[in-house]
Amino acid sequence: MTDEKKVRVRFAPSPTGRLHVGGARTAIYNWAFARATGGDFVLRIEDTDPERSTQENVDVIINAMKWLGLDWDEGPEVGGMAGPYFQTQRMDTYAAALKLMRERGSVYPCFCTKDELDAKRAKAEAEEGGYAGYDRTCRDLDAAEADARIAAGEPHVWRLKVPLEREPIEFDDAVYGHVSFPVEVMDDMIVVRTDGSPTYNFAVVCDDANMGITHVIRGDDHLSNTPRQILIYEALGKGVPTFAHLSMILGQDGKKLSKRHGAASVEEFCERGYLPDAMVNFLALLGWSLDGETTLIDRETLCREFTLDRVTKKDAVFDETKLDWMNGQYVKDMGANAWVRASLLWLAKANILGSAVAAGTPLDPEEAEGAYSQAAIEAALADVQERATWYCALYPLVAERLTRLDEAVDKLAFMFWGPCVQLDEKSVAKVLRKEGARADEALAACRSVLADESVAWEAEALQEACRACGEKLEIKPKLLFQPLRVAICGNMVSPPLFESIELLPRADVLARIDAATKEVFGG
Numbered sequence: 001m002t003d004e005k006k007v008r009v010r011f012a013p014s015p016t017g018r019l020h021v022g023g024a025r026t027a028i029y030n031w032a033f034a035r036a037t038g039g040d041f042v043l044r045i046e047d048t049d050p051e052r053s054t055q056e057n058v059d060v061i062i063n064a065m066k067w068l069g070l071d072w073d074e075g076p077e078v079g080g081m082a083g084p085y086f087q088t089q090r091m092d093t094y095a096a097a098l099k100l101m102r103e104r105g106s107v108y109p110c111f112c113t114k115d116e117l118d119a120k121r122a123k124a125e126a127e128e129g130g131y132a133g134y135d136r137t138c139r140d141l142d143a144a145e146a147d148a149r150i151a152a153g154e155p156h157v158w159r160l161k162v163p164l165e166r167e168p169i170e171f172d173d174a175v176y177g178h179v180s181f182p183v184e185v186m187d188d189m190i191v192v193r194t195d196g197s198p199t200y201n202f203a204v205v206c207d208d209a210n211m212g213i214t215h216v217i218r219g220d221d222h223l224s225n226t227p228r229q230i231l232i233y234e235a236l237g238k239g240v241p242t243f244a245h246l247s248m249i250l251g252q253d254g255k256k257l258s259k260r261h262g263a264a265s266v267e268e269f270c271e272r273g274y275l276p277d278a279m280v281n282f283l284a285l286l287g288w289s290l291d292g293e294t295t296l297i298d299r300e301t302l303c304r305e306f307t308l309d310r311v312t313k314k315d316a317v318f319d320e321t322k323l324d325w326m327n328g329q330y331v332k333d334m335g336a337n338a339w340v341r342a343s344l345l346w347l348a349k350a351n352i353l354g355s356a357v358a359a360g361t362p363l364d365p366e367e368a369e370g371a372y373s374q375a376a377i378e379a380a381l382a383d384v385q386e387r388a389t390w391y392c393a394l395y396p397l398v399a400e401r402l403t404r405l406d407e408a409v410d411k412l413a414f415m416f417w418g419p420c421v422q423l424d425e426k427s428v429a430k431v432l433r434k435e436g437a438r439a440d441e442a443l444a445a446c447r448s449v450l451a452d453e454s455v456a457w458e459a460e461a462l463q464e465a466c467r468a469c470g471e472k473l474e475i476k477p478k479l480l481f482q483p484l485r486v487a488i489c490g491n492m493v494s495p496p497l498f499e500s501i502e503l504l505p506r507a508d509v510l511a512r513i514d515a516a517t518k519e520v521f522g523g
Helices: 021-037 055-068 091-104 114-127 143-151 200-210 220-236 266-271 276-284 299-305 320-333 336-342 344-358 374-386 388-398 405-416 425-432 439-450 459-472 477-489 497-502 506-521
Strands: 008-011 040-043 107-110 157-160 169-173 177-181 190-192 215-219 242-246
Touching (some): 008 021, 021 055, 021 266, 021 276, 091 190, 091 220, 266 276, 276 299, 276 320, 336 388, 439 477
Parallel strands (some): 008 040, 215 242
Antiparallel strands (some): 157 190
């Protein structure tokens, strides 16, 4: 294992799609470990899959890393002494490594064709109880013969010459503890394909060795690759890093987390209104703990206290209910200015939805997606910026009631209705049309108060004046305020009523009461 020296860790995603939350947790652990130890965090893109590795996917991964706030010390957009940081730009390093291993006699050319190997596999599976790996046909070919066949252009791969007399391959995993693999089960694996491209295990070892990686922190699906990679380190004459394999993240059903469980990528959680600090906190606790009790951990504490010895090998369960709670705590504590900045698009959508009601064309939030032009979106965003103080005043209305930022759309759309009201039929039936509830009297009483310009247009003053009016009429507060809530907000469930009214123009409030009264009671 490595001597005591500066920690260097890496996160090496393949750009074949969005960044899965499992990959994000791996990135968080590497980043936090580097920060806690004063080490370097390297981002490397393993883009050797030509079919699925696209620049678009690279951008998606980099943007997800930025959104999470996981800054890297070396890598794309940053550079560094160990670059380049894309595998497709490092082919010369793999060629040099192969040359070194040829000189050391630790690899050999294999001329067996795919058809020959397939036939051997089929025969072994039919007659010998299963395929036990490549039979090393070409391992002891005469060197002169092998060179002549290569010179003649005969297709071949390069295989690792596993030392047959070697002791078991053993290492101390920082999570799993002591691990041992018998060398007898190690195949003479291919390290370079016929077309000259490196295999995964070969490329990753070359990269980690050349980049001076001291700790490889990755998912435990790579645990079986580790003995093979150790053999390649040894074949190159390189020191072996410390390995730490992370347990899987499971869904509530106990199966590996995937799209069938709902959102599974960082981008999806961002789009649904989760905060990056909450996601980092939540994912960090899927397999690691500060003290077994603390749940809310800011990134400064994480970067100061993270250690590998507190990572558990027990599989973690992705509990979205807990994530919602945690995200709600972060929303509650973030403050108005930060909330507005983080909620720009959702506030713009609430504005657009509210304006649609005012224009007589109400839409559900789901229907609104894509229903408005870019110009409408830009206008709504401009409104957020122009009336920033007013938008900040919306925050106390919902801060205690949001678990995700996107929920603000439903909760706040009524604030943009102007003089109009969109009444929820269930609320109308339960409140305004309820027999004996005196809802029409309640609305008339509250309207008289709200129309009185001698009453300060402030939440507390308005509420007390309405309450006093209701007492004179012997209408209980609940029966007084619920009809008003429905008339102003459209339904029975809304942010604090009078705090909301305070932020609306008096004329619009009175117009809504009049519209609700006319629609429900006529006249």
